[in-house]
Amino acid sequence: MKIRENIPISTLTTMRLGGNARFVIDIENVDDIKEAYAFAEDKNLPVYVLGKGANTIGHDEGFDGVILINKLRGIEILKEEGDEILLKGMGGEVWDDFVDFACEKGYSGIEAMSAIPGTLGAAPVQNIGAYGQEAAQAIEEAEAFDSLLSEIHVIKKDDMKLEYRKSIFNSGEDAGRYFIVSVTVRLKRGELKPPFYTSLQRYVDEHNETDFSPKNIRRMIKKVRANKLPDPDVEASAGSFFKNIYLSDEEVEKAKKEGILVWREHGKNLVNSGWLIEEAGLKGKVFHGMKVSDKAALILINESAKSYADLAAARAEIIKIIEDKFSYKLEQEPVEIPER
Numbered sequence: 018m019k020i021r022e023n024i025p026i027s028t029l030t031t032m033r034l035g036g037n038a039r040f041v042i043d044i045e046n047v048d049d050i051k052e053a054y055a056f057a058e059d060k061n062l063p064v065y066v067l068g069k070g071a072n073t074i075g076h077d078e079g080f081d082g083v084i085l086i087n088k089l090r091g092i093e094i095l096k097e098e099g100d101e102i103l104l105k106g107m108g109g110e111v112w113d114d115f116v117d118f119a120c121e122k123g124y125s126g127i128e129a130m131s132a133i134p135g136t137l138g139a140a141p142v143q144n145i146g147a148y149g150q151e152a153a154q155a156i157e158e159a160e161a162f163d164s165l166l167s168e169i170h171v172i173k174k175d176d177m178k179l180e181y182r183k184s185i186f187n188s189g190e191d192a193g194r195y196f197i198v199s200v201t202v203r204l205k206r207g208e209l210k211p212p213f214y215t216s217l218q219r220y221v222d223e224h225n226e227t228d229f230s231p232k233n234i235r236r237m238i239k240k241v242r243a244n245k246l247p248d249p250d251v252e253a254s255a256g257s258f259f260k261n262i263y264l265s266d267e268e269v270e271k272a273k274k275e276g277i278l279v280w281r282e283h284g285k286n287l288v289n290s291g292w293l294i295e296e297a298g299l300k301g302k303v304f305h306g307m308k309v310s311d312k313a314a315l316i317l318i319n320e321s322a323k324s325y326a327d328l329a330a331a332r333a334e335i336i337k338i339i340e341d342k343f344s345y346k347l348e349q350e351p352v353e354i355p356e357r
């Protein structure tokens with residue numbers, strides 16, 4: 018087990034902010050997990066688990082604790098019976114490699130989530146989703162190391178309480194308790210049927226696409242995303258910076274009267290926070306070195322912010338502008354590593 022000391026969190030996260038983590042341990046095999054938690058306990062330090070840091074922001078003060086980086090790799094077909102497939106991957110697998118594996122085999126169920134940065138192990142944490150699919154629709158179960166009981170056990174999908182950007186792994190009393198070792202998804206041999214999510218459908222129509230196999234949907238999604246979303250290797254960001262806003266049926270009436278555009282997704286009403294930001298004329302504007310992406314208003318790009326403090330100032334200004342104009346209070350989507 019390799020232990021590194023005083024590592025800048027800015028180098029472990031795609032937003033590229035944050036001071037030093039006292040210790041960082043790469044988890045390369047399952048035995049490392051127990052050993053790493055024991056190391057932290059011995060030093061009386063908290064543990065924080067990271068994948069690729071694509072949804073996580075570090076503080077300027079750093080983290081006086083132990084960051085575990087999930088580097089467990091491997092993909093296995095557990096079952097293939099008729100059209101039903103159970104596909105398992107280790108938590109440190111790159112999510113998009115896992116999607117690619119599934120698509121190449123002709124398995125449908127996660128293809129619209131192609132090119133989401135990060136690891137497979139992080140997918141259930143915030144129940145990732147894109148272009149009309151979400152992890153909750155595919156996840157079957159996960160193996161997780163329970164840091165309270167110091168053992169690995171299986172957590173079934175229903176027990177994960179997966180909601181929009183929420184699960185037992187990041188919310189409630191068990192938040193931070195588990196290290197997700199592997200994730201199993203249930204997929205189907207087959208293909209998605211139109212109509213698709215708006216921007217995918219637009220691409221299909223514009224290019225007269227008729228092949229909706231997982232492999233081709235993946236190719237189209239990658240094209241659509243590349244036109245809109247920053248490549249984390251090139252531009253520092255944490256993806257969508259604000260959550261969308263879900264409305265009750267009563268709230269929809271009021272919103273519509275106020276000229277707010279309300280979407281329906283997975284049977285729910287939502288206001289797209291990116292739309293609010295765009296309507297407020299903030300696209301392309303730079304606040305304290307943080308730029309509101311001129312392609313996708315929900316994304317904040319760290320152009321030249323020097324610190325978490327810059328990000329916090331930018332966030333506060335954007336939230337205030339939106340609240341003053343629309344009376345909705347935006348909530349941040351990426352999580353933050355506590356200082357201790």
Ligand SMILES: Cc1cc2nc3c(=O)[nH]c(=O)nc-3n(C[C@H](O)[C@H](O)[C@H](O)COP(=O)(O)OP(=O)(O)OC[C@H]3O[C@@H](n4cnc5c(N)ncnc54)[C@H](O)[C@@H]3O)c2cc1C
Pocket residue numbers: 031065066067068069070071072073087108133134135136137138139140142143144145146147186187195196197198246247248249254255256257352
């Ligand atoms: C350009 C860009 C585009 C994006 N687009 C999308 C999108 O379309 N849809 C979407 O849903 N998200 C999107 N995101 C957000 C991000 O890709 C996802 O949240 C992804 O799941 C993060 O994976 P990660 O490995 O980087 O997680 P990290 O940022 O490392 O961790 C995220 C959270 O999960 C926890 N965690 C990570 N691994 C484990 C584990 N093994 N066990 C327990 N807890 C763990 C961490 O403690 C943290 O709380 C985007 C991000 C970027 C930068």
